[in-house]
Amino acid sequence: MQPPNLSSPTSVRQRRKEARPQELLDAALTLFVEKGFAATRIEEVAERAGVSKGTLYLYYPSKQELLKAVVREELTLRIEEAAEEVTHYTGTIANLLSTMLPEWWLRVYDSPAAGVLKLFVTEVRSFPEMAEYYVREVITPNQLLVGNLVQRGIDAGEFKPVDVDSAVHSLVLPMVMLCVHKHSLGACMALPSEINPEVFVRQHMALVVAGLLAAPALTPHATPPSPIAITQK
Amino acid sequence: MQPPNLSSPTSVRQRRKEARPQELLDAALTLFVEKGFAATRIEEVAERAGVSKGTLYLYYPSKQELLKAVVREELTLRIEEAAEEVTHYTGTIANLLSTMLPEWWLRVYDSPAAGVLKLFVTEVRSFPEMAEYYVREVITPNQLLVGNLVQRGIDAGEFKPVDVDSAVHSLVLPMVMLCVHKHSLGACMALPSEINPEVFVRQHMALVVAGLLAAPALTPHATPPSPIAITQK
Amino acid sequence: MQPPNLSSPTSVRQRRKEARPQELLDAALTLFVEKGFAATRIEEVAERAGVSKGTLYLYYPSKQELLKAVVREELTLRIEEAAEEVTHYTGTIANLLSTMLPEWWLRVYDSPAAGVLKLFVTEVRSFPEMAEYYVREVITPNQLLVGNLVQRGIDAGEFKPVDVDSAVHSLVLPMVMLCVHKHSLGACMALPSEINPEVFVRQHMALVVAGLLAAPALTPHATPPSPIAITQK
Amino acid sequence: MQPPNLSSPTSVRQRRKEARPQELLDAALTLFVEKGFAATRIEEVAERAGVSKGTLYLYYPSKQELLKAVVREELTLRIEEAAEEVTHYTGTIANLLSTMLPEWWLRVYDSPAAGVLKLFVTEVRSFPEMAEYYVREVITPNQLLVGNLVQRGIDAGEFKPVDVDSAVHSLVLPMVMLCVHKHSLGACMALPSEINPEVFVRQHMALVVAGLLAAPALTPHATPPSPIAITQK
DNA sequence: AATGAATGAGGGTTCATTCAT
DNA sequence: AATGAATGAACCCTCATTCAT
Known part of the structure; x- marks a missing residue:
């Protein structure tokens, strides 16, 4: 009676149903980032995902749960990815920090x-x-991961004996800020001196790693003795 | 202009009246930061400032204008302060970057x-x-100010010839992120490895400055046995 | 009509199909009484009846129709039953009122x-x-039925010449209220002096019948002459 | 400067503010009774009270609280009134039950x-x-009040030794049902034999009181021996 | 006949803003 | 200048109903 369904065993409805959650999360992420959580109307999210308001509620029981799902979903993905990569990495610490980390952050x-x-x-x-x-799944593992690397560097005599936690922040915070900036000020205005993420990320890692290296000549005696008159503006 | 007020040059009412705008801005800042702009009710701000809702509208025509006034107000203050300090500074660049900048950020x-x-x-x-x-009054001057310092360091042969804008970001972004963090994640949860701002800020500046220094010994020959070639693509 | 189903004359499916309307009405009655009409969701009714929302709509075109069906169906049943019993009754009026009526109401x-x-x-x-x-099928027949009995009692000199309609209400309203109470206040709280339906129904009928009896001694001269000072706490 | 305000010391606004709660309760009661709680929109209540939706929320924090306020407010009033009257009453029990109670219920x-x-x-x-x-403030006091009277009647030998609680229900339930009926079926349809509340209430009390009286002739031997053939329609 | 995904109108509640006092 | 009562637009969420499968 029915033509043998060569086309697809899963109906359009079925296919859509399975794609819905992701479509909704994508729409929600975009809008939440763009307009802020409070200023985004549920209806907008639904519209952008191509469904009606009511449908959204079939998948997420409230606006807050939608937000949490957005954050959780994306972070979980990213974390798994990162853990994967780092685990498989074999190489020197400095290489890892100044090569792989920038790539990952980019x-x-x-x-x-x-x-x-x-x-x-x-x-x-x-x-x-x-x-x-977030702290349990993202911060702590990351802190341990990178902290571990830095500690190894110190133990190996490769790095100066610095405060490890702070060093991790030196490596990580600017990258986080870069991402935040991208969707904050960066999204509504061109800066006079635009940040080039590639250049910045790589140079930053190189600078910090260089600073970490246990070079004897690091004492700042090299600073020129001439006082600087700063005449700003 | 005003008829000489014989009783008291500034009556209590008068004094309060003049203090109002600032009291309102203080209240607004606290609440906006704590609960977010959208989640803060005008009435709460008024209450916290000790006036009624209607009174707030005598000073600021809308919630949005109040927000802008808060941001503008505080930034202007801070900028003036910074310009003041930096202008009067006399000392070496490295000293400025690794001593004064941390103090200022703290x-x-x-x-x-x-x-x-x-x-x-x-x-x-x-x-x-x-x-x-913000860009005109904060970012640009700051970029010029710090960029200028780095450029001088390079010109003097003290620093390696790095990308100046990126170097400025290396110096500034982590500090901005630290501040943002304080009122974001930091405000709702104790981290496992708590950030100590003082230690971090000083060490970070030291690290970056060290990385910037054009010391000959900086070539990564010090790196342990297996040489890592940081090949900056 | 249907091809003779050799396996079983009424398949399980068939049997269920025929039972559906009743199962739905039962579920609906329970929930409507318990939570109120407005607060009961169609989906709950369907769930309780073991079918899906859509199926309910195959039997009842709307929530309102479902309500009406519930009421109609149960009342019709009860009326038929009552008519049946009363028709077959043979006995004295007082006996009927004070014996059979309580049983029926219980x-x-x-x-x-x-x-x-x-x-x-x-x-x-x-x-x-x-x-x-309701008025046509329940109230009016009932009023006639009981009214008829009372009237006969009066005509026979057994009862005082009272207002018949009111007497019927005296016999009926408390029982109705008892039922209403059961599913209203009675369903959410234990009263300090719990009503015992059996005791109450029988005694009430006895009291009213006694009050109706044309006994000569009924004139309230029996009331004690001493005035009562009601000192309620 | 101001004309001596002969008119009214309280402004229109002030006067309205004080009247608001009562106006809202009145409107709510009418609509809740008429259409049911769930089916009444808050906006309708506000409209009927001559204010906007938002204003209602200045006085009652939610629809549910409005409902509770309606019930509480009216019951409290009625209870106080009843307590007042009964306390001051001096007279015989039968008189109280068959005279004063009907008046009160009417x-x-x-x-x-x-x-x-x-x-x-x-x-x-x-x-x-x-x-x-409700149980604490209405049912229990009432049960005690009326139960007390009945008990006295029994103790004085005036009444038969009946179940007191049930007797109270015989006196009270029909009246409650009458009130409920008024706003239920009575509000949407004229009955064939309309209830006359005055006639009913008075006769009912008289009947029950008569039934309670310990008259010797009350034994139902008076019931006519002739069997009744009930031929209902 | 049965399902359950999808819809969208509807209603409770909030809150920035206005304005009479 | 200050108040706070009043407004009404806006938004989250629910749920009766529809309809493709």
Whole structure:
């Protein structure tokens, strides 16, 4: 009776149903990042995902849960990816820090994860439940991962004996800020001296790594004795 | 102009009246940072400032204008202060970067300005008018100021010939992120490895400055046995 | 009509299909009484009946129609039953009123009909169509039936010449109220002096019948002449 | 400067503000009784009270609280009134029951309290908090009050030794049902044999009181021996 | 006949803003 | 200048109903 369905065993409806959650998360991420959580109307999200308001509620029970799902989903993905890569890495520490880390961050910068970072920074205080998850799943592993590397460098005599946690922040915070910036000021205005992420990320890592190296000549005696008169503006 | 007020030059009422705008801005800043712009009710701001809702509208015509005034107000203050300090500074570049800059940032970190940074990052996209002002009054001068210093270091042969703009970001972005963090994740959760701002800020500046130094010994020959070639693509 | 189903004359599916309407009505009655018409979701009714939302709509075109069907169905059943019993009764009036009527009401009280009464009382004003049916099929026959009995009692000199309609209400209203109460206040709280339906129903009928009896000694001269000082706490 | 305000010391605004709560309660009661709680829109209540939706929320924080306020307010009034009257009463029990009680119930029947009874019966199950209040403030005192009277009658030998609680219900339930009926079926349809509340209430009390009297002739031997053939239609 | 995904109108609630006092 | 009562637009969420499968 029915023509043998060579086309697709899963109906259009079925296919859409399976794609819905992701479509909704994508739409939500874009809008939340762009306009802020509070200023984004549920209806806009639904519209952008091509469904009606009611449909969204079939998948996410509230606006807040939608937000949490957006953050969780993207971060989880990114974390798994990172863990994967780092685990498989074999090479020297300095190489890892000054080569692989920049590559990884540039991918994050170009991905929706950058938006999630902005979103997270913007909204955590209103949803402290997100904080715990984030710290447990993102911050702590990352701190351990990178901290571990730095510590190895120190132990090997390669790096100066610095405060490890602070060093990790030196490596990480600027990258986070770069991502946040991209979706904040960077999204509404061209800066006079535009940041070139590639150049910046690579140079920054190189600078910090260079600073970490246990070179004997590092004492700042090289600073020129001539006083500087700073005449700004 | 005013008829000489024989009783008291500034009556209590008069004094309060003059203090109003500032009291309102203080209240608004605190609440906007804490709860977010959208989640803060005008009435709360008024209450916290000890006046009624209607009174607030006598000073600021709308919630948005109040936000802009908060940002502008605090930034202007901070900028003036900074310009002041830097102008009077006499000393070496490395000293300036690794001594004075940390001090200045630590003061910012402890001041309401840190909250304004968070607020700004959070809300610019919804109020692009703020962006222009901010870029003109804050970013650009700062970029020039610090860029100038780095450039001098390079010109003097003290620093390696790096990308100046990126170097400025290496010096500035982590500090901005630190401030943002303080009022974001930092405000709702204790991290496992708590950031110590003082240690971090000073060490970070030292690291970057060290990285910038054109010391001959900086060539990575010091790197342990297996040489890592940091090949900056 | 159907090809003779050799396996079983009524397949499981068939049997279920025929039972559907009743199962739906049962589910609906329970929920409507318990949570109120408005607060009951169609989906809950379907769930409780073990079918999907869509299926319910195959049997009842709207929520309102479902309500009307619930009321109609239960009342019709009860009316037929009552008419049946009363028709076959042979005995004295007083006996009928003080023996049979209590039994009948106790059965109503224990049946879903009690819930229907509550439901009806609660919702008629929103669905006046139900009123006409109810008055025609329930109130009027009942009024005639009981009224007839009372009238005969009066005509026979057994009862005092009272207002017949009012007497009927004296006999009926408390029982209706008892049923309504069961599913209203009685369903959410234990009273300090719990009503015992059996005791109450029988005693009430006895009291009213006694009051109706044309006993000469009934004139309230028996009332003690001493005035009562009511000192209620 | 101001003309001596002979007119009114309280401004129109002030006067309205004080009247608001009552106006809102009146509007709410009418609509809740008429259409049911769920089917009444907050906006309708506001409109009927001559204010906007938002204004209602200045006085009652939610629809549910409005409902509770309606019930509480009217019941409290009625209870105080009743307590007042009964306390001052001096007279015989039978007189009290067959004279004063009918008068009191007729006033209730004609007052908004009748609507509150209907409302209460209709909605308690959804708001069990109301139940406790009602039982404590209305049911229990009433049960004690009337039960006390009946008990005295029994103790004085005036009444037969009946179950007191049931007797109270015989006196009270029909009246409650009458009130409920007024705003239920009675509000949407004229009955064939319309209830005359005055006739009914008085006769009912008389009947029950008569039934309670310990007259010797009350044994139902008077029932005619002739069997009744009930031929209903 | 049965399902359950999808819809969208509807209603409770909030809150920036206005304005009479 | 200050108040706070009043407004009404806006938005989240629910749920009866529809319809493709």
